[in-house]
Amino acid sequence: DTVLTQSPALAVSPGERVTISCRASESVSTGMHWYQQKPGQQPKLLIYGASNLESGVPARFSGSGSGTDFTLTIDPVEADDTATYFCQQSWNDPTFGGGTKLELK
């Protein structure tokens, strides 16, 4: 299985720029996607194909990377961005990262 590793938590102030990383145990090309999940809700697709913004998602969100290293950037962070962010690869059988919980100071 392709293992995806994320840092568990981050805390930032509103208005700042935050980067959330995801490292794959093997190359997944650009088959990486990012989701936002708020408590009690289902995940919501933000970024697909490593760098493409899903329709309706604010342009404050962006993604980059290929191969094994990927980044989700939120700039500027808003209070409503408090959530857990998951990466997911679709290059092989789907796997998810453990999630990064974003808290606002």
Next chain:
Amino acid sequence: QVQLKETGPDLVQLTQTLSITCTVSGFSLTTYNVHWVRQPPGKGLEWMGAMWNGGGTDYNSAFKSRLSISRDTSKSQVFLKMNSLQTDDTAKYFCARQGINYGSYPFDYWGQGVMVTVSS
């Protein structure tokens, strides 16, 4: 309007079988793949398996032979059945549609999930 809705029991007894139905609308099961993903309380997401648009299936090896996925296209329903449940199967179970117009294959729509507790 694309929608997915999971229905199933809140509580299942230890060693018993879990059955969940995902009813979809706004798209055809013969065009889109539908996957099952679960999430234990306070933990991450785990892919369980897929129902392909052509009728085939694929499973996470972690579930070995415990898991079965099927569908009824006339009712726009996908079924998950998992036997020999243990307490660590307590989780919220989601069905999700896999997008096809992205150049890659993200899960673009998700159901709200059904929380299942395995009780001894």
